[in-house]
Amino acid sequence: xxxxxxxxxxxxxxxxxxxxxxxxxxxxxxxxxxxxxxxxxxxxxxxxxxxxxxxxxxxxxxxxxxxxxxxxxxxxxxxxxxxxxxxxxxxxxxxxxxxxxxxxxxxxxxxxxxxxxxxxxxxxxxxxxxxxxxxxxxxxxxxxxxxxxxxxxxxxxxxxxxxxxxxxxxxxxxxxxxxxxxxxxxxxxxxxxxxxxxxxxxxxxxxxxxxxxxxxxxxxxxxxxxxxxxxxxxxxxxxxxxxxxxxxxxxxxxxxxxxxxxxxxxxxxxxxxxxxxxxxxxxxxxxxxxxxxxxxxxxxxxxxxxxxxxxxxxxxxxxxxxxxxxxxxxxxxxxxxxxxxxxxxxxxxxxxxxxxxxxxxxxxxxxxxxxxxxxxxxxxxxxxxxxxxxxxxxxxxxxxxxxxxxxxxxxxxxxxxxxxxxxxxxxxxx
Amino acid sequence: xxxxxxxxxxxxxxxxxxxxxxxxxxxxxxxxxxxxxxxxxxxxxxxxxxxxxxxxxxxxxxxxxxxxxxxxxxxxxxxxxxxxxxxxxxxxxxxxxxxxxxxxxxxxxxxxxxxxxxxxxxxxxxxxxxxxxxxxxxxxxxxxxxxxxxxxxxxxxxxxxxxxxxxxxxxxxxxxxxxxxxxxxxxxxxxxxxxxxxxxxxxxxxxxxxxxxxxxxxxxxxxxxxxxxxxxxxxxxxxxxxxxxxxxxxxxxxxxxxxxxxxxxxxxxxxxxxxxxxxxxxxxxxxxxxxxxxxxxxxxxxxxxxxxxxxxxxxxxxxxxxxxxxxxxxxxxxxxxxxxxxxxxxxxxxxxxxxxxxxxxxxxxxxxxxxxxxxxxxxxxxxxxxxxxxxxxxxxxxxxxxxxxxxxxxxxxxxxxxxxxxxxxxxxxx
Numbered sequence: 001x002x003x004x005x006x007x008x009x010x011x012x013x014x015x016x017x018x019x020x021x022x023x024x025x026x027x028x029x030x031x032x033x034x035x036x037x038x039x040x041x042x043x044x045x046x047x048x049x050x051x052x053x054x055x056x057x058x059x060x061x062x063x064x065x066x067x068x069x070x071x072x073x074x075x076x077x078x079x080x081x082x083x084x085x086x087x088x089x090x091x092x093x094x095x096x097x098x099x100x101x102x103x104x105x106x107x108x109x110x111x112x113x114x115x116x117x118x119x120x121x122x123x124x125x126x127x128x129x130x131x132x133x134x135x136x137x138x139x140x141x142x143x144x145x146x147x148x149x150x151x152x153x154x155x156x157x158x159x160x161x162x163x164x165x166x167x168x169x170x171x172x173x174x175x176x177x178x179x180x181x182x183x184x185x186x187x188x189x190x191x192x193x194x195x196x197x198x199x200x201x202x203x204x205x206x207x208x209x210x211x212x213x214x215x216x217x218x219x220x221x222x223x224x225x226x227x228x229x230x231x232x233x234x235x236x237x238x239x240x241x242x243x244x245x246x247x248x249x250x251x252x253x254x255x256x257x258x259x260x261x262x263x264x265x266x267x268x269x270x271x272x273x274x275x276x277x278x279x280x281x282x283x284x285x286x287x288x289x290x291x292x293x294x295x296x297x298x299x300x301x302x303x304x305x306x307x308x309x310x311x312x313x314x315x316x317x318x319x320x321x322x323x324x325x326x327x328x329x330x331x332x333x334x335x336x337x338x339x340x341x342x343x344x345x346x347x348x349x350x351x352x353x354x355x356x357x358x359x360x361x362x363x364x365x366x367x368x369x370x371x372x373x374x375x376x377x378x379x380x381x382x383x384x385x386x387x388x389x390x391x392x393x394x395x396x397x398x399x400x401x402x403x404x405x406x407x408x409x410x411x412x413x414x415x416x417x418x419x420x421x422x423x424x425x426x427x428x429x430x
Numbered sequence: 431x432x433x434x435x436x437x438x439x440x441x442x443x444x445x446x447x448x449x450x451x452x453x454x455x456x457x458x459x460x461x462x463x464x465x466x467x468x469x470x471x472x473x474x475x476x477x478x479x480x481x482x483x484x485x486x487x488x489x490x491x492x493x494x495x496x497x498x499x500x501x502x503x504x505x506x507x508x509x510x511x512x513x514x515x516x517x518x519x520x521x522x523x524x525x526x527x528x529x530x531x532x533x534x535x536x537x538x539x540x541x542x543x544x545x546x547x548x549x550x551x552x553x554x555x556x557x558x559x560x561x562x563x564x565x566x567x568x569x570x571x572x573x574x575x576x577x578x579x580x581x582x583x584x585x586x587x588x589x590x591x592x593x594x595x596x597x598x599x600x601x602x603x604x605x606x607x608x609x610x611x612x613x614x615x616x617x618x619x620x621x622x623x624x625x626x627x628x629x630x631x632x633x634x635x636x637x638x639x640x641x642x643x644x645x646x647x648x649x650x651x652x653x654x655x656x657x658x659x660x661x662x663x664x665x666x667x668x669x670x671x672x673x674x675x676x677x678x679x680x681x682x683x684x685x686x687x688x689x690x691x692x693x694x695x696x697x698x699x700x701x702x703x704x705x706x707x708x709x710x711x712x713x714x715x716x717x718x719x720x721x722x723x724x725x726x727x728x729x730x731x732x733x734x735x736x737x738x739x740x741x742x743x744x745x746x747x748x749x750x751x752x753x754x755x756x757x758x759x760x761x762x763x764x765x766x767x768x769x770x771x772x773x774x775x776x777x778x779x780x781x782x783x784x785x786x787x788x789x790x791x792x793x794x795x796x797x798x799x800x801x802x803x804x805x806x807x808x809x810x811x812x813x814x815x816x817x818x819x820x821x822x823x824x825x826x827x828x829x830x831x832x833x834x835x836x837x838x839x840x841x842x843x844x845x846x847x848x849x850x851x852x853x854x855x856x857x858x859x860x
Contacts, residue, residue, distance in 0.1 A: 003659070005578075020659045022625065022821055040578070040627045062823035064659070089659070093794040093819040118817040121624035130626075134581045138571075148435075148470070151564045153651050153832070155851045156586070156634055157599075157610075159858045169587075170602045171610065174638070178858050180587075180601065187851065190860070194551035195452065196560075197470045204586055204634070208604070221583050229433070229450045229494070229519070364523040383860030387548040389523040391452055393492035402583070421585045421617065428589045428608050430620070430813030 001066065007041035009079050012069045019044070019081065020064045020089070022122065025102045028054055035083075036076075036102075037065065038124070045075040048083045059097065060122065062090030110414060117421060117430055128258040129418055132251065133406045137202055139250035140223050140400075143243050149198040149225070154187035156180055156204060160380055169208045169218075180206035183399060186384045188226035189331070189360060192395045193387040197228040202402075212425045214414045215352070217403060219423040225357075226397035233333075233343040233359045236396050237274060237319050240347060240355065244317065245269045251409070262410045273313045274345070276322040276338070280305055295327035303351035321345045323358075330374040331367060333359040333396070343396070354405050357398025364388035431496065437471035439509050442499045449474070449511065450494045450519070452552065455532045458484055465513075466506075466532075467495065473554070475505040478513045489527065490552065492520030540844060547851060547860055558688040559848055562681065563836045567632055569680035570653050570830075573673050579628040579655070584617035586610055586634060590810055599638045599648075610636035613829060616814045618656035619761070619790060622825045623817040627658040632832075642855045644844045645782070647833060649853040655787075656827035663763075663773040663789045666826050667704060667749050670777060670785065674747065675699045681839070692840045703743045704775070706752040706768070710735055725757040733781035751775045753788075760804040761797060763789040763826070773826070784835050787828025794818035 001018040009017065021039035033054045035046040046065060048054055067083040098116040099108035101123050106113065113120040121127050141151065158181045161168045169180040181187075183205050191199045205222040227236060248266040251259065259266065275283075280297060284290040288304045297305065297320070309318040322341040325334060332342040344358030361367045367388055371378045378385060406418035416422040421430060431448040439447065451469035463484045465476040476495060478484055487493075497513040528546040529538035531553050536543065543550040551557050571581065588611045591598045599610040611617075613635050621629045635652040657666060678696040681689065689696065705713075710727060714720040718734045727735065727750070739748040752771040755764060762772040774788030791797045797818055801808045808815060836848035846852040851860060 020823070038625070040580075040625055058821075060821040062659075062821040090792055090821040090823045091794070092821050097820070116816065118620045118624040119820055121621075121626075122820075124625075127625055130582070131580065137581060138575075141568075145568075150470075150561070151567060152560070152850060153634075155649055155853055155858075157636075157649050157853050157858055172600045172602075173858060174640075174855060176858070190548045191551075191850070194548040195468070195470060195554075195557055196551075202632075204583075206587075210604075219585055219587050229492075362520055364521070386546065386860075390527070390549055390552075391488075391490040391492040391520040391522050393450070393520045420582060420621070423585055423587050425604060428585075428587055428603060428606070430816075 005041040006037070006039045006044045006077065009044055009069055009077055009081075013071055013079065015069050016066065017069055017081070018064065018066050021062070023057055023059055023061045023063060026057060026059065033057075037063070038122075043076050043124070045072065045080040046083050047080055048086065050086070053086055056088065058092045060101070061088055061092050063088055110416060114416060114422060114427065115430070125261050128261050129406065129410060129412070130420065131258050132255050132410065133402065133418060135251055135254045136247060136402065136406060136409075137223070139247045140202065140243070141200070142250070143246045144200045144225065147198070147239070149200050149227075150196045152188065152191050152196065152199045152201050153203065154181075154184045154191070154201060156206070159383075167208045169206050182207060183222060184224050185331075188224055188397060189395065190384065190387045192226050192228040193390070193392045198226070200225050210425065215404065215407075217415055217419060217422055217424060220404075220419070221402035223400040223402055224397065225399070226395060228393045228395040230359065230394055230396055233321070233345060233357070233396055234274075236357050236359070236398055237272075237345060240357070240398055241269070241272050244272075264410060266409070267316050269317065270313065270315050272315055272317045272319055273309055274319040274321050277320050277324070278322070280320055283308060295324040302348055302353060306348055306351040316350050318348050319345045320348060328358065330370050330376065331360045333361050347398075349405070349408050352404070352408050354408060355398050355400050357396065359394065359396035362388065362392040362394050364392070435471040436467070436469045436474045436507065439474055439499055439507055439511075443501055443509065445499050446496065447499055447511070448494065448496050451492070453487055453489055453491050453493060456487060456489065463487075467493070468552075468554070473506050475502065475510040476513050477510055478516065480516070483516055486518065488522045490531070491518055491522050493518055540846060544846060544852060544857065545860070555691050558691050559836065559840060559842070560850065561688050562685050562840065563832065563848060565681055565684045566677065566832065566836060566839075567653070569677045570632065570673070571630070572680070573676045574630045574655065577628070577669070579630050579657075580621075580626045582618065582621050582626065582629045582631050583633065584611075584614045584621070584631060586636070589813075597638045599636050612637060613652060614654050615761075618654055618827060619825065620814065620817045622656050622658040623820070623822045628656070630655050640855065645834065645837075647845055647849060647852055647854060650834075650849070651832035653830040653832055654827065655829070656825060658823045658825040660789065660824055660826055663751070663775060663787070663826055664704075666787050666789070666828055667702070667775060670787070670828055671699070671702050674702075694840060696839070697746050699747065700743065700745050702745055702747045702749055703739055704749040704751050707750050707754070708752070710750055713738060725754040732778055732783060736778055736781040746780050748778050749775045750778060758788065760800050760806065761790045763791050777828075779835075779838050782834070782838050784838060785828050785830050787826065789824065789826035792818065792822040792824050794822070
């Protein structure tokens with residue numbers, strides 16, 4: 001017999017089925033028991049009448065069963081299974097579960113959950129986060145491939161940092177010292193110049209940042225985009241705005257059950273406002289008496305300004321544009337109109353920055369001069385600069401932190417909840 | 431005007447078009463010139479009649495042009511463009527290209543090509559390798575998603591190696607020492623147990639191997655699969671065999687031009703033979719007088735045996751099965767029938783191993799005992815072993831090296847040719 005998913009059972013009434021999964025819950029009445037079986041698609045109630053077998057069963061055992069599907073309006077999925085045979089496939093070796101998997105509330109601190117990550121993920125709601133995360137990545141690729149972007153895989157072991165030498169993890173690479181890439185920034189630009197024109201990468205990025213906060217990770221997955229032959233940074237914002245619309249549609253189509261678990265209704269996305277940073281700072285001051293740091297806004301500013309935009313434009317998203325050169329990397333393209341500013345942007349979603357992007361400098365001499373202006377030595381960036389000698393088209397891009405956008409879409413409180421195995425200042429296990 | 435791809439020009443005769451790309455070749459006749467423009471989709475002949483402009487043009491400049499499409503049977507794509515306006519978007523700053531991009535032969539050693547990787551990739555044939563590589567990854571994901579597999583992203587910074595401590599790169603992780611993951615082996619198994627049941631990952635893997643050969647990289651992309659609730663290793667070989675068929679079909683559909691560039695015709699895939707290693711060794715000895723090392727065959731053996739299989743079964747693929755436990759990792763499931771052997775396999779394609787896989791031990795006690803038998807301390811694998819206490823279903827998987835399968839499909843001579851930026855004993859730049 002072919003295995004059936006639990007989610008398909010409602011259409012199999014009166015039929016014999018073969019199911020596989022884990023024992024999620026049990027109510028034993030001696031001679032018979034209600035056993036709840038969980039597979040990756042759902043949970044179903046089994047009726048087991050074998051007294052000897054019932055004694056052997058323990059929560060979370062892996063089993064396979066054969067039985068008949070009967071209608072039962074009060075059971076999950078509207079059916080229950082009368083079990084004919086049950087076989088234990090994976091035994092258990094525990095005294096006590098580290099925390100409960102089958103209760104509404106999880107009676108453990110986040111750190112404890114992360115210590116026993118593979119147990120916590122047996123909860124359907126914890127696993128649902130990663131179903132949604134998987135579909136975010138899938139939407140990202142599908143959207144960009146549709147526009148003719150090429151997927152690339154660039155090295156994570158690199159010889160120099162993209163933005164100076166700070167916050168880099170060092171790797172002992174045979175006789176020399178190397179670093180873990182902070183981002184594929186240089187490589188994705190180089191690939192534009194190499195003739196791929198428009199590229200994307202889904203890959204790990206590493207930041208040796210010393211702060212342990214609810215929104216930082218030291219290893220994360222970056223969704224990176226770089227696009228050649230652009231007019232200016234508005235092409236990039238158009239692309240990303242289109243992606244966000246595509247993404248929400250895709251999640252509604254593929255993850256409606258999971259979104260429901262979290263009580264999330266994804267908002268319609270109107271035209272996303274694009275507001276220069278200077279203007280944003282002025283509004284924050286005038287409307288909320290909120291002062292901002294030079295050339296940026298802080299976390300509180302992001303929240304306040306999102307509120308403002310929501311009220312004024314009915315948008316949960318807002319692009320902040322034209323950041324000052326001093327606050328952007330050396331490769332940021334200067335703005336034509338506003339002296340000292342760059343053709344760059346951040347995308348804020350519900351009060352949190354989820355993207356940084358912008359047009360890059362594509363002229364070799366201009367880039368070299370800018371590197372010097374930033375106090376760095378162009379020789380240290382030889383391999384990167386070389387690409388610019390041979391005809392680099394106007395280009396730019398952006399990057400989205402996967403765990404961060406997952407967290408924000410689901411309104412989670414900590415970025416570790418949207419990371420299978422988070423790496424932070426104190427954690428490299430499991 | 432909206433930009434048009436060069437590949438689409440044949441359908442745009444007599445029309446005005448906007449093109450963008452690089453100057454690939456020039457033949458100047460003073461008052462006019464034939465200029466060949468290259469974009470990511472192809473090459474087209476332009477007729478430029480502006481004398482001043484012609485003088486400014488240099489190979490590999492990035493330009494945008496507007497002009498009219500005319501039929502020209504002798505030109506590439508069967509058309510040429512009479513240029514009305516041309517604008518230089520990206521200037522050049524070189525005296526001499528490091529090697530020629532527009533000649534049939536590339537007049538540079540592989541090492542030189544890799545030193546100037548972004549220039550070499552401007553050659554359509556070099557870039558085609560990565561178009562095909564991208565579609566291999568896409569086929570991998572599409573196939574597995576079709577079977578309900580979940581995509582995962584597991585950490586590459588880890589606290590211990592998967593197979594003892596050798597060949598690991600160390601990372602300085604704040605106050606402690608960590609390693610770069612050799613494979614997602616432990617994590618993908620843990621995710622099966624965590625309820626994802628069947629998972630795949632496309633991610634980097636790291637091997638600090640000290641040999642510099644044509645088929646080894648120190649950083650590579652691993653296509654990893656792990657499948658829960660299997661019957662035995664035949665389920666895994668069925669899955670992989672189906673994937674290979676799906677892959678070749680997908681490449682024929684999406685990369686016919688690129689395959690043609692390399693003169694590759696992908697073979698039909700018949701039922702792939704599955705032959706126990708002992709039998710393979712016996713055949714090698716009897717048919718070719720070829721001795722094999724204990725518990726394996728060597729590179730020459732792989733080539734000879736592939737020849738044998740091709741003649742006898744008309745198959746370019748062969749599964750070698752039932753490797754001895756001593757030659758497989760501690761988590762390999764022992765075979766039921768052949769004492770000392772495991773439920774494992776390698777897949778050989780045209781004389782080169784492209785996959786290693788097998789069923790894993792899923793019982794906690796059995797795995798713990800096996801770790802001890804291998805001379806390791808179970809405490810060192812605590813975070814991995816814990817998952818096995820809570821009901822682990824029978825499972826197994828395999829991994830395919832992305833660069834290696836790309837190389838083999840295209841009959842390339844060196845794995846560095848199918849790696850954008852290879853990392854080896856001597857190279858971390860560019």
